[in-house]
Amino acid sequence: MPINDKTKNQNTETHPLLPSGEWDGFYCYHYSAEQHKMFIELHFADSVVSGSGVDDIASFTWTGKYNLETFKIEMIKYYPTYKVWYKGDIDENGIWGTWELAYDYAKIPPDLLGYLKEALKNDLTGGFHIWPKKSKSETNSNSLEEQAESQKLKEIFTEIFA
Numbered sequence: 001m002p003i004n005d006k007t008k009n010q011n012t013e014t015h016p017l018l019p020s021g022e023w024d025g026f027y028c029y030h031y032s033a034e035q036h037k038m039f040i041e042l043h044f045a046d047s048v049v050s051g052s053g054v055d056d057i058a059s060f061t062w063t064g065k066y067n068l069e070t071f072k073i074e075m076i077k078y079y080p081t082y083k084v085w086y087k088g089d090i091d092e093n094g095i096w097g098t099w100e101l102a103y104d105y106a107k108i109p110p111d112l113l114g115y116l117k118e119a120l121k122n123d124l125t126g127g128f129h130i131w132p133k134k135s136k137s138e139t140n141s142n143s144l145e146e147q148a149e150s151q152k153l154k155e156i157f158t159e160i161f162a
Contacts, residue, residue, distance in 0.1 A: 013044035015068055017090050020044050025130030027055070027099060031122040040130060049075060066090065076102070086128060094131030100124060 012020050020043045026035035040053035042062065051062045057079060064075030064086070073095055075086040088097025101124045105113055117124070 011045040013046075015044075017071075017092065018044040018049075018066065018068075019132050022133035023053075023094070023130050024133050025094065025128065027126055027128040029122060029126040030124075038128075038130065049073065073097075088128070094129060096129040097127070099126050099128050 021041070023040040023042050025038045025040065027038060028035060036056050038053055038055040040051055040062070042049055042051035044066065047065055047067065049062060049064045049066055053060055053062065059080075061078045062075050063078070064073060066073040068090075071090040073086075073088050073090055075088075077084040077086060077099070083102040084099050085102050086097065086099045088095045103124075105117075108116060
């Protein structure tokens with residue numbers, strides 16, 4: 001869902017950490033730090049985030065909510081055939097956190113749920129990091145921000161998936 005001028009000007013978020021527009025980023029599976037690139041268009045307004053994008057799986061849309069008191073965000077990534085829950089933190093490095101394949105776990109007997117989640121976690125969960133796209137004049141392939149991205153990814157895998 002591209003951002004048109006009418007939508008962009010209505011109640012657009014003014015916080016510098018959440019600029020509406022183009023964002024770049026990646027997601028990783030639980031078992032690997034291999035980065036799967038995402039190209040995203042996001043709109044932030046009135047604690048609601050929406051947008052669209054494309055990655056190595058397919059095109060998708062986003063909806064979600066953010067809180068600038070806690071600097072937390074929750075989003076749902078909608079592919080044509082399924083959805084993925086994203087939860088993360090907002091900081092000067094962008095948005096980073098974890099994702100989980102959305103499934104109606106209520107259909108699984110409680111005694112099997114823990115076992116199945118553990119057995120399938122490599123394919124059902126992972127980490128992500130997205131950030132506002134920079135203009136060409138701001139781009140530097142060996143920047144300190146890329147080092148920060150790598151550190152954030154290490155933190156995700158160390159703290160959450162260990």
